[in-house]
Amino acid sequence: MADINTIAKQFTDFYYNTFDTNRANLGxxxxxxxxxxxxxxxxxxxxxxxxxxxxxxxxxxxxxxxxLDAQPSSPSVASVIVSVTGLLVVDDSPNPLQFSxxxxxxxxxxxxxxxxxxxRLNYGA
Amino acid sequence: MADINTIAKQFTDFYYNTFDTNRANLGxxxxxxxxxxxxxxxxxxxxxxxxxxxxxxxxxxxxxxxxLDAQPSSPSVASVIVSVTGLLVVDDSPNPLQFSxxxxxxxxxxxxxxxxxxxRLNYGA
Numbered sequence: 001m002a003d004i005n006t007i008a009k010q011f012t013d014f015y016y017n018t019f020d021t022n023r024a025n026l027g028x029x030x031x032x033x034x035x036x037x038x039x040x041x042x043x044x045x046x047x048x049x050x051x052x053x054x055x056x057x058x059x060x061x062x063x064x065x066x067x068l069d070a071q072p073s074s075p076s077v078a079s080v081i082v083s084v085t086g087l088l089v090v091d092d093s094p095n096p097l098q099f100s101x102x103x104x105x106x107x108x109x110x111x112x113x114x115x116x117x118x119x120r121l122n123y124g125a
Numbered sequence: 126m127a128d129i130n131t132i133a134k135q136f137t138d139f140y141y142n143t144f145d146t147n148r149a150n151l152g153x154x155x156x157x158x159x160x161x162x163x164x165x166x167x168x169x170x171x172x173x174x175x176x177x178x179x180x181x182x183x184x185x186x187x188x189x190x191x192x193l194d195a196q197p198s199s200p201s202v203a204s205v206i207v208s209v210t211g212l213l214v215v216d217d218s219p220n221p222l223q224f225s226x227x228x229x230x231x232x233x234x235x236x237x238x239x240x241x242x243x244x245r246l247n248y249g250a
Contacts, residue, residue, distance in 0.1 A: 081227065081229060083225065104206060
């Protein structure tokens with residue numbers, strides 16, 4: 001099995017590249033029990049989550065990952081918690097936004113799906 | 126059972142108050158299988174985690190929570206993922222640092238212990 005940091009890196013590379021190029025395709029990463037908390041709004045299930053992500057008011061968006069940490073999230077299952085901090089460049093703004101995002105990935109037939117997803121923009125003092 | 130947001134609020138109130146007043150006491154929240162990733166450094170187990178936290182180079186520290194989100198982290202166990210963003214005031218500095226922290230809490234005899242803990246300071250663009 002791949003190293004946990006490799007899994008986290010491959011997942012986030014794929015996730016943010018898909019988000020930044022065709023975020024309608026992100027729905028395939030979620031299941032009916034998946035949860036997304038986006039800036040405090042709670043969505044349950046792949047359909048609701050896809051609609052939320054597709055409807056975000058960005059024309060053009062670019063994620064730049066600053067830090068990426070991963071830990072196994074269970075002693076018995078090969079699930080993974082991934083914590084990301086980074087910068088979000090929206091519609092070519094010269095002022096990127098800081099963000100924090102947490103995922104829990106659950107193994108599923110050689111791949112992983114997203115069970116938990118919590119996204120927050122970070123504003124300064 | 127308490128609502129998940131209540132659990133997250135009670136836990137983070139206790140955790141940051143203890144961190145800011147007597148962080149040697151935080152060790153009681155961890156177990157032998159607990160993990161802490163602190164600014165990229167990986168610690169395993171309550172003893173190592175306690176030593177890391179006790180040895181941090183802060184005389185005086187104050188956490189101010191800006192956002193707090195929680196989700197159930199398992200369909201079968203009452204475990205909780207808690208995502209925090211906030212400000213850290215170190216040694217009365219006028220320039221607070223932004224931080225992001227993720228916990229996974231596991232139920233244990235009417236209370237919870239910390240299984241996963243990932244902490245990062247966030248620096249701007």
